[in-house]
Amino acid sequence: MTPSGRSAEPEVIWARPQRAGRGPRPAHSRDSIAAEAVRIADAEGIEAVSMRRVATGIGAGTMSLYNYVPRKEDLYELMVDAVSxxxxxxxxxxxxxxxxxxxxxxxxxxxxxxxxxxxxxxxxxxxxxxxxxxxxxxxxxxxxxxxxxxxxxxxxxxxxxxxxxxxxxxxxxxxxxxxLPWSEAAEQGVRTAWLGSRLATGEYPLLAAALTGGxxxxxxxxxxxxxxxxxxxxxxxxxxxxxxxx
Amino acid sequence: MTPSGRSAEPEVIWARPQRAGRGPRPAHSRDSIAAEAVRIADAEGIEAVSMRRVATGIGAGTMSLYNYVPRKEDLYELMVDAVSxxxxxxxxxxxxxxxxxxxxxxxxxxxxxxxxxxxxxxxxxxxxxxxxxxxxxxxxxxxxxxxxxxxxxxxxxxxxxxxxxxxxxxxxxxxxxxxLPWSEAAEQGVRTAWLGSRLATGEYPLLAAALTGGxxxxxxxxxxxxxxxxxxxxxxxxxxxxxxxx
DNA sequence: CCTAGTTACGTACACCGTACGGAGTCAGGT
DNA sequence: ACCTGACTCCGTACGGTGTACGTAACTAGG
CATH class of the missing domain: 1.10.357.10 (Tetracycline Repressor, domain 2)
Incomplete structure (x- = not known):
């Protein structure tokens, strides 16, 4: 009637029990999942954190992850709390x-x-x-x-x-x-070049003074x-x- | 050598000319693109803003949009500046x-x-x-x-x-x-229920006082x-x- | 006029979140 | 002790995403 990972009801991940009474014992833990997601985000950025990536990272099938983390947003909550x-x-x-x-x-x-x-x-x-x-x-x-x-x-x-x-x-x-496919310095360069060209127009005298003055x-x-x-x-x-x- | 929309160099969208000298006259404007993106985001949330959606919104093919907006991030910049x-x-x-x-x-x-x-x-x-x-x-x-x-x-x-x-x-x-597929009230409900259950444990006396006191x-x-x-x-x-x- | 550079856009690829269903596994009720 | 129902695991599939690439049409500068 209400299979654990399949509910369409609102839910707080923290309220969900880590281990249900009935089935086989889970092969992974919420902590290890959060740790893996944090590892990936630290190394490759938050956009590299995907359900597939985290799942394979802990050695599980993609959809197995949904037994632990019902939605991706919940994965984010786990990450935030883990580093907290x-x-x-x-x-x-x-x-x-x-x-x-x-x-x-x-x-x-x-x-x-x-x-x-x-x-x-x-x-x-x-x-x-x-x-x-x-x-x-x-x-x-x-x-x-x-x-x-x-x-x-x-x-x-x-x-x-x-x-x-x-x-x-x-x-x-x-x-x-x-x-980005180019270097930070290159990006920085074109941005300050653009800003400089705008300031050089004289339309923003106060801004120019504030930025160059200090x-x-x-x-x-x-x-x-x-x-x-x-x-x-x-x-x-x-x-x-x-x-x-x- | 440097075709306009195809470069792999860093670029500030504002520095790119709206109308290049050479080709056919562009059928759309940066402003109308930004306006369409803002319209979609206001109505359906930022996650509804996709290159395809904006392109069809202004009556253009998906990939035509890339002539005006080289990356999606630039679309966001246009949106922010438009509402500014x-x-x-x-x-x-x-x-x-x-x-x-x-x-x-x-x-x-x-x-x-x-x-x-x-x-x-x-x-x-x-x-x-x-x-x-x-x-x-x-x-x-x-x-x-x-x-x-x-x-x-x-x-x-x-x-x-x-x-x-x-x-x-x-x-x-x-x-x-x-x-979310359920109502805001339902979400709010389970979250405060969870918070209440945690506060009821007595582990967070100051927090409980601060939240219930005011x-x-x-x-x-x-x-x-x-x-x-x-x-x-x-x-x-x-x-x-x-x-x-x- | 020619031609180079630009616009327009269809197709394609890799990836995403996740719904669904089936098979294996274990605890509780009888 | 066994059955049964809940649960774990996961392969497949769907509809979406950003965008690389190639091609055809067009237009301004030499």
């Missing part, structure tokens, strides 16, 4: 600002290790076990902050959103270059750490005093 | 905080009108004509702010990143529901405007005083 398990939490120090800044750095490192993460994180993939652990830890760090719990979650979401977009921008060129792109990479730190610090600083609405 | 043209800029008021807050609201409305925008915006699609106009206008609004131009761009990026993640979260459920999800929608306004205001407020690094 890489966080190593240290007890809150009492300085919530420092704690959250350090966490943001860990998140950035995580996203550098798994460049597909920002992309997959943007829709709210929902509340796997490691995500719950992470949120609980954030709230523990935010205990000294005197705002209601709901706003603390807003703060965490705002920080993570900023980190995700920051790292996505950081990685945009490199990630694009992966799936750092000349060469030292930009070295500054990235500083820019990141400053930008997250600013965001956190905005929570120090109550929201200011004139 | 919907901004109607008013002259800077002198209050940069108010101006940028208003712009953020326009961006949010734009993303509600085109729910696929946050997704496509996350990697830095590059500097089409309307994006350049937008940036120039932002810088004009930020003229009263006494920081270097580079940091102004950081501010704009931070605001846009926050808006994008905010709206992405707002739209996540509705957008997910579009491509608004009971029902009135959350009505509050979205206020939450958005407050969150952007906070971010802007963080730029009032110099970055604070203890």
């Amino acid at each position: 398990g890489e966080y190593e939490f240290t007890p809150p120090s009492g300085d919530w600002r420092a704690d959250l800044l350090a966490l943001a750095h860990r998140t950035r490192e995580l996203m550098h290790r798994h460049p597909w993460l920002p992309r997959l994180l943007s829709p709210v993939y929902g509340f796997g076990p490691n995500a719950l652990r992470y949120l609980e830890h954030c709230l523990a760090c935010l205990a000294p902050l005197g705002v209601p719990g709901g706003e603390k979650l807003e703060l965490v979401a705002a920080v993570n959103g900023s980190v995700a977009t920051f790292v996505a921008a950081e990685l945009a060129l490199a990630e694009r270059a992966r799936s 750092h000349p792109v060469a030292e930009a990479e070295a500054d990235m750490d500083a820019v990141f730190d400053r930008s997250v610090s600013r965001l956190l600083g905005a929570w120090e005093q109550p929201a200011h609405t004139p | 043209g919907e901004y109607e800029f008013t002259p800077p008021s002198g209050d940069w905080r108010a101006d940028l807050l208003a712009l953020a609201h326009r961006t949010r409305e734009l993303m509600h009108r085109h729910p696929w925008l946050p997704r496509l915006l996350s990697p830095v699609y590059g500097f089409g004509p309307n994006a350049l106009r937008y940036l120039e206008h932002c810088l004009a609004c930020l003229a009263p702010l006494g920081v270097p131009g580079g940091e102004k761009l950081e501010l704009v990026a931070a605001v846009n990143g926050s808006v994008a993640t905010f709206v992405a979260a707002e739209l996540a459920l509705a957008e997910r529901a579009r491509s 608004h009971p999800v029902a009135e959350a929608e009505a509050d979205m405007d206020a939450v958005f306004d407050r969150s952007v205001s906070r971010l802007l407020g963080a730029w009032e005083q110099p970055a604070h690094t203890p």
Whole structure:
């Protein structure tokens, strides 16, 4: 009546039992599937992760994978939660600002290790076990902050959103270059050439000043750490005093 | 030697001339192609936008489209820039905080009108004509702010990143529901049921308190405007005083 | 006018997610 | 102890995707 992998009902992958009572014991585990998908995505980009590829990667037939992962979206959820398990939490120090800044750095490192993460994180993939652990830890760090719990979650979401977009921008060129038949430098070259030709028209004087005035792109990479730190610090600083609405 | 649509060299779509000198006059325009793609994405979601679909939509053969748009990624760039043209800029008021807050609201409305925008915006699609106009206008609004131009761009990026993640979260459920065979309510139901069952274990006391303590999800929608306004205001407020690094 | 470069587009290929059905395997109820 | 029903495994197949390639029609520059 309701064969396990064939239902057309909504379902949360985490609620589905790993081992059903009845049939033969499964030859694979959810963890090993997630690990294989992460391995492929790290090595060849998220677009290389296909059901066929993951299945053959763990030595299974393509359609066998659907016994473990009913839809491809669920595979993404498994991946996100798997790498979320890489966080190593240290007890809150009492300085919530420092704690959250350090966490943001860990998140950035995580996203550098798994460049597909920002992309997959943007829709709210929902509340796997490691995500719950992470949120609980954030709230523990935010205990000294005197705002209601709901706003603390807003703060965490705002920080993570900023980190995700920051790292996505950081990685945009490199990630694009992966799936392109030419080099990253060549791509970069034609793009800055185009931008330069537009700026040279004089139609965008402020933009031209802002782009050429500061750092000349060469030292930009070295500054990235500083820019990141400053930008997250600013965001956190905005929570120090109550929201200011004139 | 270098046939227009067949090159394997990197290329920025904006640098490619719309009309080449030599051949027959093109039967379509870049604008009409972008408009068709936007129409499809608005009506049926971004995943419905395929080269075939857009081509038949404007009454062309599939492969003819490749004369205008060398890769699908370029189609996305056209779409982003096309809707960026919907901004109607008013002259800077002198209050940069108010101006940028208003712009953020326009961006949010734009993303509600085109729910696929946050997704496509996350990697830095590059500097089409309307994006350049937008940036120039932002810088004009930020003229009263006494920081270097580079940091102004950081501010704009931070605001846009926050808006994008905010709206992405707002739209996540509705957008997910579009491509799913069951209703949004059913999906929502099983997800909150799962979350409730996890919270009931007592493993996440802070999270449980934060989620149940505040608004009971029902009135959350009505509050979205206020939450958005407050969150952007906070971010802007963080730029009032110099970055604070203890 | 010629011809080179461009437009238009049909065909084809490799790949994708996944519906379906059949065979093998095991636990629970009788 | 056996049967039966649920479950695992997986081959096949379908309708879709992006796009490489080849060919025919057309048009502007020399």
